[in-house]
Amino acid sequence: MNATFEALGLSEATLSAVERMGFSVPTPVQEQAIPLALEGRDVVAAAKTGTGKTAAFSLPMIERIGRSKRPGSPKALIVTPTRELAMQIDAACYTLAKSSNHRVLTVVGGMPYKAQIAKLKRGVDILIATPGRLHDLMERGLVKLDGIEVLVLDEADRMLDMGFWPTMKKVVAATPATRQTLLFSATLDRKVMQNISPILKDPAFVEIAHKGETADTVDQFVMPITQAKKPALLRAVLENKGSERIIVFARTKNRSEICARQLREAGYRVDSIHSDKSQAQRKRALDAFTKGKVDILVATDVLARGIDVSNVDHVINYDLPDCPEDYVHRIGRTGRAGEQGFAISFVSPESKTALRDIEKLLGKKIPSIKIDNYDNSDAEKALASQYVPKSNQRSASSFSRDMRPGRGRRGGRR
CATH class of the missing domain: 3.40.50.300 (P-loop containing nucleotide triphosphate hydrolases)
Structure with a gap:
């Protein structure tokens, strides 16, 4: 298939953001995952690094969420294991938000609390977080997840390897059962699926890469x-x-x-x-x-x-x-x-x-x-x-x- 972003069902506003991001033709994971996510399906996607997973979940997420009316109560939550990944996702979502007017905030460890807390109190629609800092802010009562419409788990296998899954269970439990869950990773194996299956509802699977597959280049x-x-x-x-x-x-x-x-x-x-x-x-x-x-x-x-x-x-x-x-x-x-x-x-x-x-x-x-x-x-x-x-x-x-x-x-x- 030689799909275009226009054929995936994205709105004009999102397509203008796609153009600003310099994308011309969707990658295989974007081509397969975006229409499924736009339908409201839970999606589990495995693809090699460098294949456009961030846009594959952020584009449909922006389309589906509303605007938050309560401080510290986002409509979308993206959890990723490292600060560097969080900042990379932040850059993509910030570009998209210029068209949708959604408010984006990233909270990670190793950064001062004061600025993050001030922004949470002003209101946020899309929250990007590492597990530790997110759980800490939840414990302080500064983040409420009962309004989450879309939950994205990025690099779930890595979060499992790094010992974050007990924290992630608490995070997921704080979100509504009606949420949409999008899980994107470079690899998926039996261990990962055993942990994530209970949090998914009739998920659609997109597998661009198999375990252990490396780039031909x-x-x-x-x-x-x-x-x-x-x-x-x-x-x-x-x-x-x-x-x-x-x-x-x-x-x-x-x-x-x-x-x-x-x-x-x-x-x-x-x-x-x-x-x-x-x-x-x-x-x-x-x-x-x-x-x-x-x-x-x-x-x-x-x-x-x-x-x-x-x-x-x-x-x-x-x-x-x-x-x-x-x-x-x-x-x-x-x-x-x-x-x-x-x-x-x-x-x-x-x-x-x-x-x-x-x-x-x-x-x-x-x-x-x-x-x-x-x-x-x-x-x-x-x-x-x-x-x-x-x-x-x-x-x-x-x-x-x-x-x-x-x-x-x-x-x-x-």
Whole structure:
């Protein structure tokens, strides 16, 4: 189908907002989910990152909700697991609200209460929130959910993984049984469905991506290495592959800070993002990366989901994630919107099991790659027999570095 936004049933006012947002043709998830949501159906949608899920729920939501007449009593509630996702959704809803005149407010942890409370008292139609801050405001009596017409749960599987589901049960219980529920996520599995099924009414299912599916535009490789030699290998990869528009994922907050410091001392323009940083610090780092003032972001999995940063050259998994699904979301930061992406994962002896679990999820082996300026043959031999078949190895000289037109080798240090 070659649908247009006009054919989906959206109003003229919403279509003008779509035009302002720069959308021309609906993505598959938008094409399938929007008409169902406009009908008032509960919708459960699974789609890869970067496929337009935010517009898929925000466009019909704007169409269906009324205006709130009581302070702190929104008509629509969007709950998402991280501050970064909340701010991204806020930007989209703010643009839409220019046409509908709905009032939008985002409440997240790490930000002062005073301004958020003042805006709640002035009235809000669309409330975007992270679970912790939302529940806190509910406990204080500052947010009432008995007028909710549309409830959106974004990245429900991630909220489950992060331990937010007990809080979300309380949030859902505070909303009317007559509400419409829209659930959007990158993946859906049995564990998620067991938790969400009780809150849904005859839902329509939209599945654009299956569990473990990664974008075809991302080339994936592993590099065996011992833990102690990861810093040297990282610098070698940056020197060989280029050091601009790079996201490096580390397993813990402490490791991300150490990695960022080592890169900074080596002369790279780098910043870090993790949960110990304030919302203002995280926003500054993300904005600096988006604007090219910072070339490398070192992050924990707080950045793995849903953040729409364009033209990320490649993702480097300095550490493999504990959860195999997070690997899919990490490498989804590159190769977005049809662009070619590149992902390299460092695999130490301690992370053999994690690699095995990731490959099981993907249903395929991830080939190894060599680079000309670093010899990791000892570590490679330790993994080759079980995890990295020799027949899958590729060398940097045989791999085209110019992954996008006009992009050549940039060199490493500044």
